[in-house]
Amino acid sequence: MPDFLMPSLGADMEAGRLVEWRVRPGDRVERGQVVAEVETDKGIIEVESWQAGTVSELLVQPGTSVPVGTPLARFDGGAETIAPPAPPPVASPASPPVAPPAPPPVASPASPPVASPAPPRASPSARRRATELGVDLAAVAGTGPDGAITLADVERGAARPVADPSAAMRRVVAAAMSRSKREIPHYYLSTQVDVGAALAWLDARNAALPIEQRLLQVVLHVRAVALACVKVPELNGHWVEGEFRRAESVHVGLAITLRGGGLVAPALRDAASKPLDVLAKETNDLILRARTGALRSSELTEPTLTLTSLGDAGVETVFPIIHPPQVAIVGIGGVRSRPWVVGASIEPRSVLTVTLAADHRASSGHSGSAFLAEVARRLAEPPQP
């Protein structure tokens, strides 16, 4: 069975730092199981194994930074290596190769594989805080149960001010957005939508539910965009090697701002086919994990288009930037009371502005308009099947 390699978790990623192993030699691993935590510019990502097998050796110690494509662990069955499915590569000659390169043969002078020592026992929040503060857990005295390191222990251990941890992420976002604007011929379409009926439905529903089951407006936005992708699939997919590749599924990337100025847009999978309450639960969970640094590698590479819902920020119109290699992004602004023509009179209505930015190599104003019209139609009504 092939070696497990440091995956590429985004078009810009060149290296990652192994934070912690979640498996030991001898463990049986299922496909999709989280096997390690890797730190990238986007924060700590839980990396899943893309195949099943039994771990025979861990090749890289926690705390080590290695280039994308480096073998991290050996599984039973030998050292043959096949690259895991890479994310769709960005169509740009200047970007580094996304597919991991073939590793050196086993007999090469690699460092002798050692079973990694058990990492210091620490609560998940302690671990994340330690990474945020740049504190080495091995140097922290744990006062928790059985000497485990607690959040307070880490805060005490941070003796000196450390470099801004989110500066790296801002650089990555800046690079990606710059390249997007340079290389993708964006066109923009926008429309205003009277969402009063949908909001009334939402308020009535939330009033009758305990707080844990209430819906945020953004869930309705996700659903509207997902269903529009089903109707107009020309906006759902990737621009790869000079052509548009339509995606088979609809995975809506939700743009989530992080404290400290970072931005991630992980995927809400199969957003078009999930019942609303399931979608709501997954959206809340995704936002929480994005902000606590617990996203999974598949969530970063799977979006088929992105939604940026900035109503909370108080903006009226969003002019979003496409996340390559996607070909479209939807921006939704805040709801405002606006004069609206109803029949022969003018009434105040709850109105928001939805904007589509799309790649003109992959779609034209015609399909873009059809897509936006469907988003608008869905936003205006309470959710229909």
Add this chain to the structure above:
Amino acid sequence: MTRDEARRLLVATIARVAPGVDAVALPDSADLRRDLDLDSFDVLRLMTELSRAIGRDIPDRDVARLTSLGATVDYVAEAAGSAPPPG
């Protein structure tokens, strides 16, 4: 629950929900959404944790009108005081 206890609980909950936001020194008039930069997800999470802490649900209409730090402290102090005893 006294107002001071309620304020400490609220500040601690805000710190957990929005790491880096230190509400200790902020005045009662501080707006949760504008001044503490909490978005709708943060507010939902904050209210969910507060409802657990006080032992009862916070209705949606209350969530909407709790815009300031002070109003939320008052609400928590009163709600926690009137919750039925555990057991």
